[in-house]
Amino acid sequence: MNISVISVGKLKEKYLKLGIDEFAKRLSKYCKLDMIELDDEKCPENLSEKDMLIVKDKEGKKILNKVKIIVML
16 A cells, blocks of 8 residues: 655654654555655745635645546446
């Protein structure tokens, strides 16, 4: 079994990276884990609701480009 985790933005905290590495090591006996980190959209601090929706839409499209859809009949 393959598991892919797609996230927007890069992990900066070392303790989180270490925790994910430990979790991936434990899961390696049962599945293949792929961590996919996408670049976040650059935006100013103060965004209007409309601009925030535009940013979320762009990031959502990036995620959907990485998703592989498998249809089982």
